[in-house]
Amino acid sequence: MIGIIGAMQEEIDVLLKQLTGEKLYTYGTRKFYAGYLKEKAVVIVKSGIGKVNAAHTTTLLMEHFDIDYLMNTGVAGGQDVKHNHVVVSSNVVYHDVDATAFSKNKYGQVPNMPESFFPDITLMNNAKVLLDELNIPYTQATIATGDQFVYHPSQIEKINQVYDDIKAIEMEAAAIAHIAEIYHKPFIIFRTISDVLGDKDQHLDFDKFLKKAANLSAEIITKYIEKFVWIA
Numbered sequence: 001m002i003g004i005i006g007a008m009q010e011e012i013d014v015l016l017k018q019l020t021g022e023k024l025y026t027y028g029t030r031k032f033y034a035g036y037l038k039e040k041a042v043v044i045v046k047s048g049i050g051k052v053n054a055a056h057t058t059t060l061l062m063e064h065f066d067i068d069y070l071m072n073t074g075v076a077g078g079q080d081v082k083h084n085h086v087v088v089s090s091n092v093v094y095h096d097v098d099a100t101a102f103s104k105n106k107y108g109q110v111p112n113m114p115e116s117f118f119p120d121i122t123l124m125n126n127a128k129v130l131l132d133e134l135n136i137p138y139t140q141a142t143i144a145t146g147d148q149f150v151y152h153p154s155q156i157e158k159i160n161q162v163y164d165d166i167k168a169i170e171m172e173a174a175a176i177a178h179i180a181e182i183y184h185k186p187f188i189i190f191r192t193i194s195d196v197l198g199d200k201d202q203h204l205d206f207d208k209f210l211k212k213a214a215n216l217s218a219e220i221i222t223k224y225i226e227k228f229v230w231i232a
């Protein structure tokens with residue numbers, strides 16, 4: 001089955017509404033909604049915000065369900081892209097990890113883990129085909145994760161000093177990818193831009209655009225599953 005993770009309720013609401021044959025499983029404080037999306041077996045869960053919540057929830061998902069691959073849906077802060085633009089992960093990095101005191105580690109790299117997490121190439125190519133077909137504005141680019149709502153110029157500048165091609169910044173994707181790597185599972189991330197980095201009133205825009213942006217990512221997940229998933 002496909003594991004679908006969103007950090008916030010707004011990010012999974014549309015998917016839950018379309019779920020059929022729903023069965024609820026509770027592990028710890030997390031609620032897992034198993035059922036069918038477009039007649040394909042899925043399990044949907046809200047992780048909560050931030051890296052630890054995301055890693056905890058993804059681990060529970062891996063331990064309790066027979067997951068073929070992971071999809072993360074949600075919103076993000078955008079760089080050089082507009083509201084409601086979609087960013088599909090070409091790769092995912094941590095922007096707040098620094099063990100470079102030991103010279104074998106690159107900035108963003110958790111020791112003994114890759115410095116960047118790569119989604120499954122087939123999932124990525126399928127995503128491209130789908131978004132082209134739907135005529136949805138999107139970019140395949142690096143998504144950067146950290147435990148910060150990024151809005152201040154000093155935060156943005158620091159991240160861009162290290163990475164030169166970040167289009168979306170958010171708080172869960174790399175943690176989900178990290179767990180996917182540990183369990184050797186394919187993953188893909190779809191994030192729609194809710195707020196644009198550096199815009200005046202960026203945090204207010206987040207609230208304003210959240211629902212629409214969250215719904216777009218979720219709709220893409222549904223369409224992806226309808227078109228490309230063959231697991232009943």
Ligand code: SAH
Nearest residue numbers: 007049075076077148149150169170171172
């Ligand atoms: N409104 C929330 C906080 C939201 S945090 C509260 O009640 O406290 C922002 C969420 O959206 C995270 O899940 C993150 O993944 C994503 N996000 C959107 N824009 C972001 C930005 N500019 N920086 C970091 N995360 C962002």
